Amino acid sequence: MKLLVDSGSTKADWIAIDNKGKVLFTTQSLGLNPEVLTKEEIISRLDDKFDISHNKDKATHLYFYGAGCGTDRMKDFLTTVFQEYFSNATVVVNEDTYAAVYATTPKGERAIVCILGTGSNCSYFDGKELHQKVQSLGYIAMDDCSGNRFGRHLIRGYYFNKMPAYLAKEFEAEFNVDADFIKNKLYKEPNPNAYLATFAKFLIKHKDNEFCKRIIKKEMKLFIKNYIMQFDNHNEVLVHFVGSIAFYLKDELEDRLKKYDIKLGNVYRRPIDGLIAYHALNK
Numbered sequence: 001m002k003l004l005v006d007s008g009s010t011k012a013d014w015i016a017i018d019n020k021g022k023v024l025f026t027t028q029s030l031g032l033n034p035e036v037l038t039k040e041e042i043i044s045r046l047d048d049k050f051d052i053s054h055n056k057d058k059a060t061h062l063y064f065y066g067a068g069c070g071t072d073r074m075k076d077f078l079t080t081v082f083q084e085y086f087s088n089a090t091v092v093v094n095e096d097t098y099a100a101v102y103a104t105t106p107k108g109e110r111a112i113v114c115i116l117g118t119g120s121n122c123s124y125f126d127g128k129e130l131h132q133k134v135q136s137l138g139y140i141a142m143d144d145c146s147g148n149r150f151g152r153h154l155i156r157g158y159y160f161n162k163m164p165a166y167l168a169k170e171f172e173a174e175f176n177v178d179a180d181f182i183k184n185k186l187y188k189e190p191n192p193n194a195y196l197a198t199f200a201k202f203l204i205k206h207k208d209n210e211f212c213k214r215i216i217k218k219e220m221k222l223f224i225k226n227y228i229m230q231f232d233n234h235n236e237v238l239v240h241f242v243g244s245i246a247f248y249l250k251d252e253l254e255d256r257l258k259k260y261d262i263k264l265g266n267v268y269r270r271p272i273d274g275l276i277a278y279h280a281l282n283k
Contacts, residue, residue: 001016001017001058001059001060002016002018002019002060002061003015003016003061003062003063004016004276005032005065006065006066006096006270006271007031007032007033007064007065007066007067007096008067008096008118008119009031009033009067009068009119010031010117010147011028011030012028012029012030012032012066014028014029014051014052015272015276016051016055017276017279017280020280021279021280023276025051027049027051028049029048030045031067031118031191031194032064032066032078033066033067034068034074034077034078034081035068036191036192037190039077041190042078043081056087057087057088059086059088059089060089060090061089062086062089062090062092063094063275064092064093065094065097066078066093066094066095068138069093069094069095069096070095070136071135075094075095078093079093096115096121097122097123097130097132098130099242099271099272099275100114100115100242100268101113101123101125102278103271103274103275103278104240104241104242104266104268104271104274105240108127109127110127111237111239112228112234112237112238113240113241113242114223114228114240114246115243115246116145116146116241116242116245116249117147117197117242117243117244118146118193119136119147119148119193120142120144120145120146120227121136122223122227122228122230124231124233133227133230133231134226134227134230144219144223144227145223146197147197147198147200148194148197148200149196149219150196150197150203150245151195152196153203154199154202155196159179162211163211164211167211167212171202175199200244200245203215203216204248207249216249220249220253224256224257224262228260234260235260237263238265239263240265240266240267241267242267242268242270242271243269243270244270247269250264250267253267
């Protein structure tokens, strides 16, 4: 039994398949970002899902694609945790961009592949290998155009009284905006980046509002210039996207890319389904 996992900071999609690619079960756990979780927290999240814990000894392979796995240190840390938990499995840990690549370039064509979800990322795929110009420093320093960046803008806009009054009232009705509550979420509880990303749905819901529109345009411009345009051939290949931010803001994204003569390729909310065919073929 092969376990295929696509994990962001917020949630992780799991699919178990047999050697012929037949789906045995699917489930979803909380995200397993090694940058923000301890070994104990990761194991707790695995134990919390019956399908995972009940089948851990049956797994022969675990292919994990996750946010926060961009450095060898984090890959090694997570591989060790998984190897201990799935004791009979061969464990392969890759950054989440590889899942996006396998889902969006089924024929192995050259492309720039981006992730816009809770966090953000961008790589060039030459048909065989991934190449990155920017190594992520995490949500505090980077993650342009991500869910957590949108959340930061909304909270700041609300507290600096930049958010229109009528929008602020709706914001108050939908979220707990008490300062102590927010500070506790940001500085004392785990996964502050995932917490910030929960506000992104509000921005998307009001994407035609001028206040929200400015935030979206600003972040997309930053992502294009800081990430995509790092690659000299950004005008020569398709640029694919995976992630809920890209999926729900596809029209805005396409419009902004056109201004830089960049061609939008595939846009998927999640790559997990595309991984089934890939791993069924690559036994």
